[in-house]
Amino acid sequence: MTHVARTVRLVSDLFDGYRLDAHGAYDEVFGADGRPHASSAPLHAVLQQLSASDLDTRTAALARAFRDQGITFSLSGEERPFPLDLVPRVVPAHEWAVVERGVQQRVRTLEAFLADVQGRQEVLRDGIVPRRVVASSSAHTRAAYGVVPANGVRVHVSGVDLIRDEQGEFRVLEDNLRTPSGVSYVVENRRAMARTFPELLSAHRVRPVSDYPERLLAALQAAAPARAGGDPTVVVLTPGVYNSAYFEHTLLARLMGVELVEGRDLTCRDDTVWMRTTGGERRVDVVYRRIDDDFLDPLHFRPDSLVGCPGLLNAARGGGVTIANAVGNGVADDKLLYTYVPALVRYYLGEEPVLPNVDTYRLEDGDQLAWVLEHLDTLVLKPVEGSGGKGIVIGPQASDAELATLRTAVAADPRGWIAQRVVRLSTSPTHVGDRLAPRHVDLRPFAVNDGDEVWVAPGGLTRVALPEGSLVVNSSQGGGSKDTWVLAAEGAHDDAEPTPGRPPMLPRPGLGRHRMDRSPADLNDQQQQQQQQQDRGVSPC
Amino acid sequence: MLSRVAEELYWIGRYVERAEDTSRLLDVHVYSLLEDPWVDPQQASRDVLRVMGEPVPEGPVDARRATEALSFPRTAPGTIAGSLAAARDAARGVREALSSELWECLNATYHALPAQEAAMRTLGPHGFFRYVRERAAVVAGLIDGTMPRDDGWRFLVLGRSLERVDMTARLLRSRAGRSSASSGWVDLLKCCSAHEAYLRSYRAAVEPERVVEFLVLDRLFPRSIYAALVQAETCLVELDPSAGRAGHEDAARRLLGRARTALEFRTYDEMLHELPELLDMLQRTVSEAGEALGQRYFAHGTALTWTAEADA
Numbered sequence: 001m002t003h004v005a006r007t008v009r010l011v012s013d014l015f016d017g018y019r020l021d022a023h024g025a026y027d028e029v030f031g032a033d034g035r036p037h038a039s040s041a042p043l044h045a046v047l048q049q050l051s052a053s054d055l056d057t058r059t060a061a062l063a064r065a066f067r068d069q070g071i072t073f074s075l076s077g078e079e080r081p082f083p084l085d086l087v088p089r090v091v092p093a094h095e096w097a098v099v100e101r102g103v104q105q106r107v108r109t110l111e112a113f114l115a116d117v118q119g120r121q122e123v124l125r126d127g128i129v130p131r132r133v134v135a136s137s138s139a140h141t142r143a144a145y146g147v148v149p150a151n152g153v154r155v156h157v158s159g160v161d162l163i164r165d166e167q168g169e170f171r172v173l174e175d176n177l178r179t180p181s182g183v184s185y186v187v188e189n190r191r192a193m194a195r196t197f198p199e200l201l202s203a204h205r206v207r208p209v210s211d212y213p214e215r216l217l218a219a220l221q222a223a224a225p226a227r228a229g230g231d232p233t234v235v236v237l238t239p240g241v242y243n244s245a246y247f248e249h250t251l252l253a254r255l256m257g258v259e260l261v262e263g264r265d266l267t268c269r270d271d272t273v274w275m276r277t278t279g280g281e282r283r284v285d286v287v288y289r290r291i292d293d294d295f296l297d298p299l300h301f302r303p304d305s306l307v308g309c310p311g312l313l314n315a316a317r318g319g320g321v322t323i324a325n326a327v328g329n330g331v332a333d334d335k336l337l338y339t340y341v342p343a344l345v346r347y348y349l350g351e352e353p354v355l356p357n358v359d360t361y362r363l364e365d366g367d368q369l370a371w372v373l374e375h376l377d378t379l380v381l382k383p384v385e386g387s388g389g390k391g392i393v394i395g396p397q398a399s400d401a402e403l404a405t406l407r408t409a410v411a412a413d414p415r416g417w418i419a420q421r422v423v424r425l426s427t428s429p430t431h432v433g434d435r436l437a438p439r440h441v442d443l444r445p446f447a448v449n450d451g452d453e454v455w456v457a458p459g460g461l462t463r464v465a466l467p468e469g470s471l472v473v474n475s476s477q478g479g480g481s482k483d484t485w486v487l488a489a490e491g492a493h494d495d496a497e498p499t500p501g502r503p504p505m506l507p508r509p510g511l512g513r514h515r516m517d518r519s520p521a522d523l524n525d526q527q528q529q530q531q532q533q534q535d536r537g538v539s540p541c
Numbered sequence: 542m543l544s545r546v547a548e549e550l551y552w553i554g555r556y557v558e559r560a561e562d563t564s565r566l567l568d569v570h571v572y573s574l575l576e577d578p579w580v581d582p583q584q585a586s587r588d589v590l591r592v593m594g595e596p597v598p599e600g601p602v603d604a605r606r607a608t609e610a611l612s613f614p615r616t617a618p619g620t621i622a623g624s625l626a627a628a629r630d631a632a633r634g635v636r637e638a639l640s641s642e643l644w645e646c647l648n649a650t651y652h653a654l655p656a657q658e659a660a661m662r663t664l665g666p667h668g669f670f671r672y673v674r675e676r677a678a679v680v681a682g683l684i685d686g687t688m689p690r691d692d693g694w695r696f697l698v699l700g701r702s703l704e705r706v707d708m709t710a711r712l713l714r715s716r717a718g719r720s721s722a723s724s725g726w727v728d729l730l731k732c733c734s735a736h737e738a739y740l741r742s743y744r745a746a747v748e749p750e751r752v753v754e755f756l757v758l759d760r761l762f763p764r765s766i767y768a769a770l771v772q773a774e775t776c777l778v779e780l781d782p783s784a785g786r787a788g789h790e791d792a793a794r795r796l797l798g799r800a801r802t803a804l805e806f807r808t809y810d811e812m813l814h815e816l817p818e819l820l821d822m823l824q825r826t827v828s829e830a831g832e833a834l835g836q837r838y839f840a841h842g843t844a845l846t847w848t849a850e851a852d853a
Contacts, residue, residue: 068649069641070633241634254637265543276544278692278780278838 014047014055014436018429021438025424026168028089028441039092039487042203047087052434058086058196059431065195071188074244083480084189085430086197089441089462090204093489096458099170099445102355103160104454105345107447110177110332112348114154118145118328128347129340136415137334138385141293143300144328147317150225151451154326156288157216159183159461162355162443164426171423172355173442174338177329179290182461182481183212183446184248187255189483190459206485207458212446213255215457219450220256220286223322228285235261235275237289239307249290263291268311271318286322287312293327335384335418336362359421363414372419373411376403379419381410394471396422425471428482430464440465442473443484458486546638547696548839549631553639553647554700556628560621561677562708562732563593567608567621568670569732573725574604580725592715595619608666613658621673622654640687643680650676695776699834702773703827709733709756709766710823713816716749726752733764750813757812757819758804766823770801773830780838792833800826 020027020034029040036044063081066072072079091099116123117134124131159180161173186209194201217234224232238249240262253260265275266284274281289296295305297313315321331337339360342353361379363369372379376395383391393406410417427438445460462482463473473479570589574582586607590597593611610620617623629651636644653672661669681701688694716729726747730736739747739755742762759765763772777794789795800823804812812819 067652068645070636070644070648250637254641259543259546260635260637261543262545265545276840278542278544278547 013051015429016435018436018438021424021427023424024166025438025440026164026166026426027438028164028426028428037092040090043088043090043200046200046203047429047436055086055431056434062086062192062196065192066188069188070247071185072247074242074246082185083466084185084192085464085480085482086193087429087431087436088193088200088483088485089428089443090485090487091443092487095170096486098354099162099443100456100458102170102172102353103158103445103447103456105349105351105354106160106172106175106341107155107158107449107454109341109345109348110158110175111153111155111449113344114177114326114329114332115152116348117331118147123344123347126347128343129337133334133336133340134331137331137337141301141328141331143293143313144326144331147327149223149326150319150322151223153219153223153324153449153451154329155332155449156219156223156324156326157183158325158447158449159444160355160447162445163358163423164443165358165423168426170355170443171358172338172341173358174335175333175341176444177333178292178325180444180446181245181248181290182444182463183457184245184251185481186446186457186459186461186484187212187251189481193483201485204485205488207488209457209459212448212457213252215448215450215455216252216288217256217258219448219455220288220322220324222450222452223324224285225319225322227319232285233283234258234286234288235284237261237263237266237287237291237309239263239291239295243290245290252288263305263307263309266309266312268309268315271311271315271320273309273312273315273321284321286324288324293330296323296327335382336415339418358423361419363410363417363419369410369414373407376406376410376419378422380422381406381417381419384416384418392472394422397469397471422471425465425473428462428464430466430480430482432466432468437468439468440471440473441482459484542638542692542696544838544840546635547692548835549635550638550693550696551700551834551839553628553631554697554702555704556618556624556631557647557677557680558701558704559619559708560624560628560673562705562712563611563619563621563624564670564673565732565734566593566708566712567611568667568674569728571604571608571666573728588715592711593619594711612661612666612669615654621669622658625651625654625673625676638693640683642687643683646676646679646683650680692780695780696838699773699776699780702769702776703830705764705769706766706773707824707827709764709769710820710827713753713756714820714824729756735762735764738762750809753813753816754809767801767804770797770804773797774801791837793830793837796826796830796833 018030020030020032029036029044031037062084066081066084070079071081073082074080113123123129124134155177157180159176159182161176162170163173165171190209220234221232224234234256235258236249236253236256238246238260240246243249250260259265259275261275261284267274267276267281273284273287275284291307294301296308297310298305298308299310300313301308312321312323313327316323316327338357339362342357345351345353361368361372363372372381376393377398379395381393381395393402395403398406425440425442428441429436430439432439441462441464443460443462445456447454447456449455462484463479464482465471465473466480566589570585574580574585582604583602586602586604587597589607590602590610595610598606598610612621614620615622615626618627625647629647632639632644632647639647657669657672684694684697688697712729712732716725726749727736730739730747730752733756735756739752742755742759743751745751755762755765757766760767760771762768774794774797777791777797781791781794789798803819803822807815807819
């Protein structure tokens with residue numbers, strides 16, 4: 001297929017020269033024939049009526065609003081806005097149903113795995129996952145072993161990163177079970193889109209994402225230790241204002257109506273956590289922590305941590321407090337364990353995986369390692385420990401020197417790397433310069449587990465790689481975001497409420513010199529008299 | 542409420558009031574120099590710096606230099622820009638405890654500072670001072686209209702009231718004992734937006750004694766020292782309504798109560814006679830009350846560093 005044949009021919013300026021990916025990536029708006037998918041037709045129709053300057057004006061207004069509201073992330077100590085692209089990503093109901101089921105399945109599986117591996121370890125005995133995979137994970141910690149969470153939940157919040165392959169099928173790229181961030185942008189992006197692009201939003205029936213904080217609070221309360229009673233005290237624990245996700249921490253605390261605490265606000269005594277308030281100390285029952293395990297408790301982990309709270313882990317172990325997400329979850333979202341997750345789905349749930357993995361090679365296997373070392377220039381190599389896109393090498397885009405360095409590094413430490421097939425992430429029209437151009441996107445839906453149900457927020461963070469052709473979407477690597485619009489199924493209501501009867505109409509006093517009891521005739525008389533007085537005053541008699 | 546949050550709220554109140562009062566002071570100062578041919582600009586500018594507790598540089602100090610020293614440097618907490626930046630920083634650390642409108646207002650004010658400074662250099666300072674006053678009024682309005690009257694609100698208002706006592710005392714101190722040329726006293730009233738209120742309540746020409754009385758003792762004017770003291774005291778009472786059988790446990794409340802009664806029950810002549818000492822006492826009171834608040838409400842955990850187990 002030539003490039004020309006895949007160029008979308010349209011009258012609109014904005015889509016002029018919109019060229020589908022030469023390497024066959026799926027496009028979120030256009031089919032291979034250059035016509036919009038049915039679910040994208042309304043989006044396409046509205047965008048066609050706009051000019052580039054319309055988009056520019058709105059983008060500028062949006063950037064200013066984000067700056068004034070302080071919707072930023074910190075990169076090396078500097079506050080930056082997380083650029084929001086004005087073209088949303090639309091997910092039709094039937095596609096979302098797959099995502100939702102797949103994420104739920106994934107979370108239930110990994111919950112079962114964590115409970116097992118930090119308890120009876122049957123999965124290791126049965127040989128589904130080799131013992132060394134768990135033991136060699138740097139997130140594996142004795143501290144987590146034997147802590148029994150109050151309602152059995154360890155993964156209160158998760159973010160499962162999805163991509164779409166060339167056929168348009170969603171695949172899991174990685175699981176985030178520790179402290180996944182980004183949900184604040186899901187909430188704020190929607191608010192911003194509703195304000196800057198009302199006509200676009202009203203052309204769709206989009207499921208709301210605003211009840212995320214409410215769901216999260218309910219799940220955290222449900223996870224409280226039994227002794228907390230009916231009204232547990234939940235706090236959000238942040239490393240502080242210099243953390244890259246600080247904005248998110250404040251947003252969640254604000255929208256849940258709970259305190260945002262730092263380590264220095266907390267103190268532990270007798271397996272109980274207290275916070276220092278102006279009214280003395282108050283007991284804390286659930287800590288939604290946004291601090292990594294390593295820094296959480298200097299008594300157990302890094303002794304030089306100043307952002308944690310000494311004694312927190314013992315308090316959790318003694319049943320005095322619930323830590324969410326639980327300590328030690330990293331063993332289940334390790335990049336090497338990822339390759340075993342489909343097997344774990346079958347093992348624990350007896351189901352076939354709804355969402356497949358990306359084809360991945362385990363490098364501990366000698367044959368696979370040899371093959372991978374031969375084909376580095378066609379694969380993606382990821383460090384097992386990395387996050388935020390650090391250290392990832394995309395073979396086809398790497399120089400010979402980079403590949404040589406990589407070869408040495410991988411050969412020296414096969415456990416430290418995984419290799420994956422290069423998936424051309426799907427593309428979505430993105431505002432670049434004075435028109436729309438295809439840019440690669442991924443999707444991070446967020447799931448909240450309250451012990452009874454895994455709820456997947458209908459939406460999620462769509463991250464977009466802004467440099468042309470780039471496949472790395474992380475915000476720290478020059479990524480932006482898009483609002484994710486999950487369309488409501490035909491005839492469905494999220495929360496159907498009966499329409500209340502019409503309220504009675506009551507007159508409002510005011511006007512006419514603020515008096516309702518004076519007749520217009522009175523007012524006229526008064527005005528005339530005032531005028532006459534004035535006339536008389538001026539007349540020279 | 543968290544002690545750390547309470548402390549930040551208190552300081553937000555103080556910083557915003559400080560920015561506002563400083564801009565009021567400078568606005569009047571700059572334009573009185575322009576309009577009044579008898580004032581020595583050097584001396585007046587030095588006085589302004591001294592009153593604000595800023596170091597007075599060697600060499601000539603004109604109004605422009607004093608204005609810039611008190612407006613721009615963003616790292617100094619005594620300048621207008623510095624106060625606004627500090628207020629915004631404090632707010633950023635506790636934004637979940639503020640209404641989002643209030644946070645946005647502080648944040649947007651901070652982000653507009655560079656543009657305002659540039660405008661001040663080309664168009665003169667009045668626009669800048671006006672901007673600061675208006676933003677402070679928006680902050681006050683948002684505190685009034687969007688914050689519940691809980692302890693958070695009390696700490697905000699407490700900080701604002703104490704800063705107002707301090708700043709008004711400083712303003713008066715710059716005048717106390719000086720000649721009675723009436724234009725200076727009119728300026729003083731204008732600094733506090735009190736000129737019209739003064740005229741309406743006294744229906745008489747501006748006299749130094751009356752100005753002092755009005756700015757120190759007036760019960761109804763919200764920027765008077767007395768009114769600000771009472772406001773601060775009310776906040777403290779509401780923060781801890783329990784009153785013991787004898788005396789007051791709360792050191793801050795004791796300090797403020799003592800200062801208030803010292804004003805309330807002093808004769809008019811005594812007050813005029815001892816004005817400089819009285820104003821010094823008020824500034825000291827604010828500083829000591831701040832320390833007492835710190836000990837009572839803003840308890841800090843000691844920063845602990847743990848080391849790996851020592852070798853046996």
